[in-house]
Amino acid sequence: MKKIINKPEDYVKEMMEGLYIAHPDLITYTGDDVHCLVSVNKKPGKVGIATGGGSGHLPLFLGYVGKGMLDGCSVGDVFQSPSPDQMLKVTKEIDSGAGVLYIYGNYNGDIFNFDMAAEQADFEEDIKVESVVAGEDVASAGPAAPGEKNTRRGVAGIIFIYKCAGAAADAMLSLDEVKRVAEKAAANVRTMGVALTPCTVPRVGKPGFEIGDDEMEIGMGIHGETGIRRGKLEPADQIVEEMMDKIVADLPYVNGDEVAVLVNGLGATPLDEQYIVTRKIDSYLKEKGIKVHRYYVGEYATSIEMAGFSISLLKLDDELKGYLDAPAQTPFFVQL
Amino acid sequence: MKKIINKPEDYVKEMMEGLYIAHPDLITYTGDDVHCLVSVNKKPGKVGIATGGGSGHLPLFLGYVGKGMLDGCSVGDVFQSPSPDQMLKVTKEIDSGAGVLYIYGNYNGDIFNFDMAAEQADFEEDIKVESVVAGEDVASAGPAAPGEKNTRRGVAGIIFIYKCAGAAADAMLSLDEVKRVAEKAAANVRTMGVALTPCTVPRVGKPGFEIGDDEMEIGMGIHGETGIRRGKLEPADQIVEEMMDKIVADLPYVNGDEVAVLVNGLGATPLDEQYIVTRKIDSYLKEKGIKVHRYYVGEYATSIEMAGFSISLLKLDDELKGYLDAPAQTPFFVQL
Amino acid sequence: MNTFYNADGKPVLLKIVKAIQENKAYLGEVDGLIGDGDHGMNMNKGFSVFEERFQDEEFTFSEGLDELGMILLNEIGGSMGPIYGTIFMDMAEAGEEFEEIQVGQLAAMLEAGLNGLCEIVEAKVGDKTLVDTLAPAVESLKKSASEGIGFADALSAMKAAAEAGRDSTKDMVAKFGRSSRLGERSRGVLDAGATSCCIILCAMADGMIEMLR
Amino acid sequence: MNTFYNADGKPVLLKIVKAIQENKAYLGEVDGLIGDGDHGMNMNKGFSVFEERFQDEEFTFSEGLDELGMILLNEIGGSMGPIYGTIFMDMAEAGEEFEEIQVGQLAAMLEAGLNGLCEIVEAKVGDKTLVDTLAPAVESLKKSASEGIGFADALSAMKAAAEAGRDSTKDMVAKFGRSSRLGERSRGVLDAGATSCCIILCAMADGMIEMLR
Numbered sequence A, B: 001m002k003k004i005i006n007k008p009e010d011y012v013k014e015m016m017e018g019l020y021i022a023h024p025d026l027i028t029y030t031g032d033d034v035h036c037l038v039s040v041n042k043k044p045g046k047v048g049i050a051t052g053g054g055s056g057h058l059p060l061f062l063g064y065v066g067k068g069m070l071d072g073c074s075v076g077d078v079f080q081s082p083s084p085d086q087m088l089k090v091t092k093e094i095d096s097g098a099g100v101l102y103i104y105g106n107y108n109g110d111i112f113n114f115d116m117a118a119e120q121a122d123f124e125e126d127i128k129v130e131s132v133v134a135g136e137d138v139a140s141a142g143p144a145a146p147g148e149k150n151t152r153r154g155v156a157g158i159i160f161i162y163k164c165a166g167a168a169a170d171a172m173l174s175l176d177e178v179k180r181v182a183e184k185a186a187a188n189v190r191t192m193g194v195a196l197t198p199c200t201v202p203r204v205g206k207p208g209f210e211i212g213d214d215e216m217e218i219g220m221g222i223h224g225e226t227g228i229r230r231g232k233l234e235p236a237d238q239i240v241e242e243m244m245d246k247i248v249a250d251l252p253y254v255n256g257d258e259v260a261v262l263v264n265g266l267g268a269t270p271l272d273e274q275y276i277v278t279r280k281i282d283s284y285l286k287e288k289g290i291k292v293h294r295y296y297v298g299e300y301a302t303s304i305e306m307a308g309f310s311i312s313l314l315k316l317d318d319e320l321k322g323y324l325d326a327p328a329q330t331p332f333f334v335q336l
Numbered sequence C, D: 001m002n003t004f005y006n007a008d009g010k011p012v013l014l015k016i017v018k019a020i021q022e023n024k025a026y027l028g029e030v031d032g033l034i035g036d037g038d039h040g041m042n043m044n045k046g047f048s049v050f051e052e053r054f055q056d057e058e059f060t061f062s063e064g065l066d067e068l069g070m071i072l073l074n075e076i077g078g079s080m081g082p083i084y085g086t087i088f089m090d091m092a093e094a095g096e097e098f099e100e101i102q103v104g105q106l107a108a109m110l111e112a113g114l115n116g117l118c119e120i121v122e123a124k125v126g127d128k129t130l131v132d133t134l135a136p137a138v139e140s141l142k143k144s145a146s147e148g149i150g151f152a153d154a155l156s157a158m159k160a161a162a163e164a165g166r167d168s169t170k171d172m173v174a175k176f177g178r179s180s181r182l183g184e185r186s187r188g189v190l191d192a193g194a195t196s197c198c199i200i201l202c203a204m205a206d207g208m209i210e211m212l213r
């Protein structure tokens, strides 16, 4: 394990301390617990939006707390959900009477813990909490049948949900309305990833899986969950084509649609490669008659130091476009 | 070589094409050459600022072209200076009569090529060009004796020079004044880096050097230039202390000074680790009585997929503070 | 010698805590083979918080289970917090009225824990999780109760069932959690959760046997 | 047979281009041992642009050097563009008035190239760079000129000096460029720039020998 850290057990605590030092104008913590991050900028009467999840995905999750996006985030150990208590602390701090929306990824641990926090907030604190669970990784499971639970993992596409819901809340919409917007974004986003190298959880000290020097795994999750295919590394254009075929067919995105595109580096993959990928996505979508409203390229949701990237598409209507384009200012996401 | 690319010889061209696709509101190119990047936002009468250098350092160099920072950038192959012709094209495009300032790193190839471009701009195009060369890596050489040439490498600290000079130009200062501000920033910035893993130039196909699984190299340059010490990997706090001792003693930064701090990831090092580093820098500076005006943490100047980080300090006076805090909007740097 | 008094619960709970603490490294090793190696650390966290907070307090068996369960459920996070938290809290709830616990009562408590778990996870027997330890332990106690077996013998039988359940995971392919990514390659080693569950059940049984009146 | 006419320069220039193209892979290998392996590609780029642009044109030796130098200097970038660009352009400038080139004239031209190079780089003989090839080649020509040696013999002597210079880099420790990071470990292999410079000088000599009148 080659990391610039002190004791592995202090990894998350020290990382969080560094964050508060670097961004005092935007974030702080509540309940005497550095794992309970909240925005310093409160807007009275606004619906609060909280997220949460394990560490190891910076800028996800906490990096999107600030103006125009999220209001709070509870942070767990690396790849471990935080506790209900921690989520409850965040919830109490960010509620200003209009209720709180939870937006988080579709993982067992997170669901257990955040459902409990939501119940406690409701019963004990009289805070109305609604939840929207992101599950848009097309490689992780088939689409949910009508009435069935979505079993797909939530990955980088959650940023689109944050952005749209955050802007809706910032526009002072009600909890139900903000939830509706979040659900609309969640329903219209699809993601797929590819991994080239594993990552190492500091407390564990060894890579989460092994992969050959010339191999990639298409569809791998951001904790190293199995993908849909492992094979020899291919040229960028070929990888992008395989991923785009799967993504576009899934919603499906069709001729005439307008989308936002997120090209997300998983940690060790240089921006250069992400732009090479962007170039191919653009020509692919042009050919399909799908218009790109805007691109986001960079590291938005990582797997510590994994090499690889993911592509997310969000289908836009006028409402979502307006919310996506609204300004925001967080430690990792600034849009004018 | 495990990279998401097509043909290595198309690496830079395709990366640039992706950039123009993703950021059409901010950047474009001139002279029919994707290597000649210019801002789409022109401010008549403003001093133009150009930079340039080899690829492989994204967001450096080109990612700082936009509003309030740079106006143009010529881009070479990976780790290779662009040509005088390319820099001249950029120069011609961004000059609006007030002259052009070149700000670039202290490397042989860049100096050869940009000095020639400057001469041609002057002689053939009647554009007045001044140059400020960044050389702030305290590990790369001793300080220049009075009247002697600075032989230090220019690394991540150049971003501070871009920012201050860019804001000065945006404030419509004259070429001489913008140059003075750039020189002041250059004189007050110091950087040092540490590398944990090598990077691979795509055209070359193998890592630039070898380093043990438990080793680091303190003081290494952003092309893999030899550092001052190779040794066993140490805890983050110890590494930071060694680097800060060298940086702080060099200017020197002293009790009562006010600084800006840049913690820069070299490519594969997660943000988490950069914040662990930030935490230690903060307590180190507090102990020395040096006040931090603001932190920048993230990937600002990389070495493709090298693991490691650098620390840069900029000593501020009221003038530099004003320029540093001024707003800017580029593909990779947005400040309100 | 056929009754465990709910009031005698404290040493049993502390024995469970101790067993987890002593097996922290071992559980890490087991999880390291096909998981990510953190199961010992994850388990140790909540149990040690309980010990620290309650070692100088008085509490019954069901109260102790409730407090431990609440700590796991509320404060620990991860998957193990809710999973073991649910098991212990549902056991506590089922047992809170009991003054005397005999085989049938313990069977009812443990079954409530298993049912609670099955409400929150999808894993079934055969999926290589802690369910493979807990389910046969419950079955064994229920069988002992219906056959009128003495408490000490029933506890021994339950330990044997839990151990057999744990060992059965060795030949299984993981369907849930991290190890499931290995598919067929997850066969051949124990499941970490099944192992920790067995440690907990055996420590509980040993603790009770000492306290039988 | 003691004069090379400036007007006969085209085949000589094309021979140099061809030599670089043919040695692209070899130069990459040499650079790969202690550098980054791109020297063949870097050199090939500019020389091939020259060939493409001028293969159907007429030009003298000094004109060809000037055009090649300008392409390297203006269009190629990197370090090799300015370095070889300067050498060729300064050679061209020194030779532009010559109609007939004899040993003394060639010595003067090459010395001008060396001087131009030394104005932009700090490397000296012994630092394991192309200077180690170019400097002894200049010395050899100057010596031949002062001793009145015939052109063909002078060119052969220059080739031998360049080759010896190139070979001398094998035992040196690199002081400049990428290989310098290896310190003592850079000893034992040739320098890439010294190798390409030798290839260029030898191709030039061979081309001239064929054209002597």
Ligand SMILES: Nc1ncnc2c1ncn2[C@@H]1O[C@H](COP(=O)(O)OP(=O)(O)O)[C@@H](O)[C@H]1O
Pocket (backbone or CB within 6 Å): A108, C031, C035, C036, C037, C038, C039, C040, C042, C043, C078, C079, C080, C121, C122, C123, C128, C129, C130, C131, C176, C177, C178, C191, C192, C193, C194
């Ligand atoms: N979805 C699940 N349902 C039931 N049990 C599970 C599930 N996921 C994991 N487990 C159990 O948890 C154990 C691993 O626990 P632990 O290592 O603490 O967590 P993690 O897998 O997050 O590292 C597994 O051995 C398995 O018994």
Ligand SMILES: Nc1ncnc2c1ncn2[C@@H]1O[C@H](COP(=O)(O)OP(=O)(O)O)[C@@H](O)[C@H]1O
Pocket (backbone or CB within 6 Å): B108, D031, D035, D036, D037, D038, D039, D040, D042, D043, D078, D079, D080, D121, D122, D123, D128, D129, D130, D131, D176, D177, D178, D191, D192, D193, D194
């Ligand atoms: N500062 C310098 N001064 C003189 N020659 C140099 C210098 N740097 C590099 N060289 C020469 O350049 C050669 C390497 O060229 P090349 O591989 O094309 O460039 P790079 O080192 O950028 O990969 C070296 O073998 C050496 O002869």
Ligand SMILES: [Mg+2]
Pocket (backbone or CB within 6 Å): A079, A080, C036, C038
């Ligand atoms: Mg884990």
Ligand SMILES: [Mg+2]
Pocket (backbone or CB within 6 Å): C031, C035, C036, C037, C038, C039, C178
């Ligand atoms: Mg585990």
Ligand SMILES: [Mg+2]
Pocket (backbone or CB within 6 Å): B079, B080, D036, D038
């Ligand atoms: Mg090179």
Ligand SMILES: [Mg+2]
Pocket (backbone or CB within 6 Å): D031, D035, D036, D037, D038, D039, D178
């Ligand atoms: Mg080279």
